[in-house]
Amino acid sequence: MGELGLVHRHEKSGQLHGLMRVRCFTQDDAHIFMTPDQIKDEIKGVAGLINEVYSLFGFKYHVELSTRPEDSMGSDEDWEMATDALRGALDDLGLPYVVNEGDGAFYGPKIDFHLEDSIGRTWQCGTIQLDFQLPLRFELEYTGADGEKHRPIMIHRVVFGSIERFIGILIEHFAGAFPTWLAPVQVKVLPISDKYLEYGQSVLDQLNAAGIRAEIDTRAEKIGYKIREAQMKKIPYMLVVGAKEEEEKKVSVRSRFAGDEGQKGLEEFIAAIMEETAKKEIREVTKEEK
Template identity: 50%
Template sequence: MEPIAIKVNDEVVDLQTAKDKNIDIESAEKIYPENSPEALEVLRHSTAHLMAQAIKELYPDAKFFVGPVVDEGFYYDFRTSQKISEEDLPKIEKKMQEIAKRKLDITRYEIPKSEAIEKFKADDLKQEVLKSIPSDVVSIYKQGDFEDLCRGPHVPNTKYLKHFKLTRVAGAYLGGDETKEMLTRIYGVAFADKKSLKDYLTMIEEAKKRDHRKLGSELELFMFSDEVGAGLPLWLPKGARLRSKLESLLFAAHRKRGYEPVRGPEILKSELWKKSGHYQNYKENMYFTEICDDETKKETCVEYGIKPMNCVGHIMIYKSKKRSYRELPLKFFEYGVVHRHEKSGVLHGLFRVREFTQDDAHIFCKPEQIKDIVLEVLGFVDEIMKSFDFSYEMEISTKPKKAIGDDAIWEIATKALKEALDENGHKYGIDEGGGAFYGPKIDIKITDAIGRKWQCGTIQVDFNLPERFELEFTDSDNSAKRPVMIHRAILGSFERFIGILIEHYAGEFPFFIAPTQVIFVPIADPHRAYAQELQQKLLSMGIDSEIYDSKDSLNKRIRNAEKQKVPMVVVLGDKEVEQKSVAVRDRREKIQYNLSEEDFILKIKEKLSEVRF
């Protein structure tokens, strides 16, 4: 098998670049056309160019912006005078296959940026790309008659590009700027072998069936309205019941672990956001407003920021009185409503919204307590994820380019996280530069029922904000010491986590959080009173149920009840009323059985005990 690239100092370098720079290919670590992350990056980047070449041959007036590799695939943004829809994708794929079979060599050359500006002077999109390149020299990749500005890496020949699929067409603002024109964006995937592509496409089909936006509408959980505003979910009664159950369980779990509930305002003076560093490092993601004591006098106006995070409010609560070492670790938690200025193009159901609620906590502690606290939080995470049948992995994210605090503080914080994981044998990856602007973090990435990974919880160690806000505690020797602040969320946000749960369970929630846990179907009017009696008994236990007593036929009512994916459908007739019993259709256990009313109540209590956190 021939290599498609090499690895030099942890960087993937294609063979074209290696030859240009006289790098010894034979002695380097080789990358072969397999499904390794490094190989897929090269294959997918090259397949993006293959797609662009096919588009150019089919639509000669097409002009191209950028075509990067993204998670599990690639895309290209471009402009053409013709409207392109999903129906055009097979035609583009066919042309891609045809070009790949030409076995075109992919070559690379460099020219001065000034020359590139002249070379592409008639192409306004290329000019936009060139504006974003800081170097005085640019690289261009060429295959057949097609060439484009690109850093690479690419395979050496189109013959390696065999297993790909174009997945969807979308619109994308030029450079993500809503004030600029909308370009056409085509997404695709590519793999090193046929089976991997087939498995991925099967997973995508299953994901479509589980789409939380589709199921959220069918199950009447939530909605969005253009009149309300993009990215602002409205929770319908059933969705609000599900959410309330999750909040209540998590509230009790926090209290059991020594967390104290607090609540901060949703807007705070901008001076606080400047002090925290959010104003300088996160301003583009925030909303601001002014409050004026006298509208006629500008000097009375004060700028406020709507909170994108809860940490500043919790800091002010910590500062509300003198703190002793005896209080530490001090654990505050809040279901904090936050707002973030997300671009409309990235909004996606409950996964990306402009208003959401974090299951947020901040732990103030002594430096020597960091390790034990991190391990305690990981234990909490483990119990919750197991309750929802999630497997998970962890990743430590280090200092990003845009950050506050000096390198020494970051090194101490990062080392504390690594030591906590290392000493207990936890496996983890490293995301270089992926930390929050105020501290390194552990990200919790869960895997759902169909194998997709989701980033949810996070644990962040922060020495910087306590320093900025001059937080103190009195130590055992009566000296003033600076606490460490640990930012911690387990679900991430209720919105996103519920979206993940909907897709993970395909709408068939476990009993303890199901929005409707039981649907009673009385066969006839005389059986309705018994259904109402049972409904009230369940309600006193915190169990939500509904009664399907419409004029529809019994079979239709049962079918409608089952379409709601509730854990239990209970049919009540003469026998059940007379014997004080129930006929149960258990959806999750996929069985039917009859129980006395007393045993039915016991069965319900057993199902409630499924939750383990």
């Protein structure tokens, strides 16, 4: 069971920090119920999901395993079994981790995933927490293979943690220069003058019809100014359209990654950007714009 739930936390005013630490945030909370012998495989599955998501964005992260605190609930046997399962899952996955002795939750041990931002700070985001107590409190039971009633074990898991914090880290990580598949505006259409607004609008309509997030700059400004402004906004692609482009039904492509990429047919450009987006590529900058 999972949900995107709104969470309120009364942080002290001096501890508030932009999107990174707020009093109200959205959490991708999910709960998995399982038998004791399923713990290890379920942990590996969740850890694999978290790794897949973080790798998609190119994030570096480290893992911390927190063990039984002094003020805890549950038997020694339960804690030992759960902690061994967490260790075993991390070892099987080949994930290096730091052990925080006594830093687990009162209801079970946990694994925390800490993302590194662009200036080297780390922020706790993903979490996998084992919980013996809630199934007990709610008197949850399942019928085992032996025909007897047994108590399940529950995992609390979040991948993003605070979605607001994750977005803040994401903005800083890319310094606003998002890869094409993430950019709020992927393409800016730049007519050279008012005479080419109609063709520019036609280009925009075809881009939008293909599901590409595009805008057009219709202002009566010099093309150099329009290009520079689009560069400052870190828009991945700029399509310059003028007399030659209209006549040949093409666009002149400038990118944030390689500068002037020459003229291309619009269908060719659309196919290329859709492939880049589908693959969720993070293109490297090969030419700095002046």
